Amino acid sequence: MCALRRIKLIVSYDGTNYCGWQKQPNGVTIEEVLNKAASSLCGEEIEVIGASRTDSGVHAFGNVAVFDTDMKMDAGKFAFALNQRLPDDIRIQESYEVEKKWHPRKCDCIKTYIYRILNRKINIPTERLYAHFCYFRLDIDKMNEAAGYFIGTHDFTSFCSQKTQAQSPVRTIHLLEVLKDDDMITIAISGDGFLYNMIRIIAGTLIKVGMGVYPPSYIKEIFAAKNRRLAGQTMPAKGLTLVEIEYMD
Amino acid sequence: MCALRRIKLIVSYDGTNYCGWQKQPNGVTIEEVLNKAASSLCGEEIEVIGASRTDSGVHAFGNVAVFDTDMKMDAGKFAFALNQRLPDDIRIQESYEVEKKWHPRKCDCIKTYIYRILNRKINIPTERLYAHFCYFRLDIDKMNEAAGYFIGTHDFTSFCSQKTQAQSPVRTIHLLEVLKDDDMITIAISGDGFLYNMIRIIAGTLIKVGMGVYPPSYIKEIFAAKNRRLAGQTMPAKGLTLVEIEYMD
Incomplete structure (x- = not known):
């Protein structure tokens, strides 16, 4: 149950067609679409953790998210591989490996x-x-x-x-x-x-x-x-x- | 059948959701939407004449169109009145009265x-x-x-x-x-x-x-x-x- 590594993503999006970042019952959210793309890429059930839970209609150039995976791929390549699975109003700008305990909402x-x-x-x-x-x-x-x-x-x-x-x-x-x-x-x-x-x-x-x-x-x-x-x-x-x-x- | 005056419009639009300027059977065009708005405003059957018949997906900040009408309204106010009847991806930036013979495709x-x-x-x-x-x-x-x-x-x-x-x-x-x-x-x-x-x-x-x-x-x-x-x-x-x-x- 404990995945090998934590990947950090810089996430940009056009918020127009989303009900914000955070998963919710009334519409499609950025978090949900990212979870689906990362799960499909890694072949595991993946849940991203976002830094900023932007509201419905808000845009981002550099929101931050992390997810844990066992997948052995050059960390920088997750950006390109995820973009293949994302709609064109969401783009991962960069991906890195970070320490397993690094949390995007718990760091200064x-x-x-x-x-x-x-x-x-x-x-x-x-x-x-x-x-x-x-x-x-x-x-x-x-x-x-x-x-x-x-x-x-x-x-x-x-x-x-x-x-x-x-x-x-x-x-x-x-x-x-x-x-x-x-x-x-x-x-x-x-x-x-x-x-x-x-x-x-x-x-x-x-x-x-x-x-x-x-x-x-x-x-x-x-x-x-x-x-x-x-x-x-x-x-x-x-x-x-x-x-x-x-x-x- | 000969309308009293000719009104010139400066037309801006986001072309994303239109099949270009010119009326055609396969989808909604800028010209068609303008005709409908102007006809509704003036209570006459109106057909605009455009300067540049931009292609599907092309945007404009300052395309030009004219139409003829009997409506007696301050020429500058047509912009505001038409915008009330247009979707928000088309905006008339300005309106003027021009000579009846002025044609947007026949002038240098x-x-x-x-x-x-x-x-x-x-x-x-x-x-x-x-x-x-x-x-x-x-x-x-x-x-x-x-x-x-x-x-x-x-x-x-x-x-x-x-x-x-x-x-x-x-x-x-x-x-x-x-x-x-x-x-x-x-x-x-x-x-x-x-x-x-x-x-x-x-x-x-x-x-x-x-x-x-x-x-x-x-x-x-x-x-x-x-x-x-x-x-x-x-x-x-x-x-x-x-x-x-x-x-x-």
Whole structure:
């Protein structure tokens, strides 16, 4: 019952057609499709363990997963062999062997996400599944000023869905910046972990600042109130992409 | 039977789910969906006339169409009103009134297309519908050197599908350049018109140069031979986007 080795995968996907990462009864999930491909490849019953259980519609460039197998194949080749068995909206970017005890959710890491907002009068069809469309002109300078208040270690109760199962609402944000390239605004955020819906609520709050509804300094008051209702709304999943998970060990 | 005014539309679309622009029996086309939306808006039987009859799977940011109507509405508002009646993979970017005799295929213009190639070891799922994936490393400098041979007025018989209905194989290319941003290679091409599959065959030929199969100067020989078989293959439609049509009058 104890497989010989643990393989780590860097997993990218277009989340549009999936009910998120985690197995569930109502629809097809990334985890399920990966389990099926790995089981077929290895000829064993395989269950992957994912680092980040992204929501329905969220995309990833570099989510991380591991699985255990007895299969004797050059570790780097698992990526190519799994891609042969996966639909084209899921691609394994890399595969390595890691220590048997290495766990993608139990090691210190920094996760980087981006939230993309297409800010123009009319949406662009080829971006509609990968960015949130916003008609109202957003002020990037104000959004960046507001972003500064999020950096550091805070109690994120106001920026978290009430459905969270986390034991502590305290998280550390290392980087939060708002970039603009033509009509596309990208919010880039790095931290050691995020509460449920936290990035999508931060994006919704920054949009309210960009629209002039909140002054940038109002972020301090939202933190202090520890009240979800003061923050902006939870932005749609399709704008969110998990870019990278960098492990400390 | 003679409608009062002619409205010009700038039309963008994600071509993934359409059998191209032009009405046909085998599947849904952009033209058909536009006709239905415009007829429903104006309460008349409307048939749009398109500038560029893009192939199945080709995308557009700025295709052009016109239609005639008796409807008395501020011309700029047709864009918004039509978008209410269109699926989200087609968006009208702008609408204007033009002279009744203005025809999008009978006026001098410069058309600009891009062909996108994702050049890396493994595809990125969110780009899979909007770029051609190429595993072999492409040499951009060689591709740009080859691109130079296309500029100007030439007989493009070698770079044209034999299915073409054009009377003359002579066309003028004003600009052809190959740009690189990280793993994404973009071939940008402007000209006064293109033969059937011409850009996708030029892209296939530049890819062969980039792979080192052809030296850049071989383009001269391909032109001289007037033989389709010497050029590269017709690249997939999904990499191609019609960016803009600029009219001279």
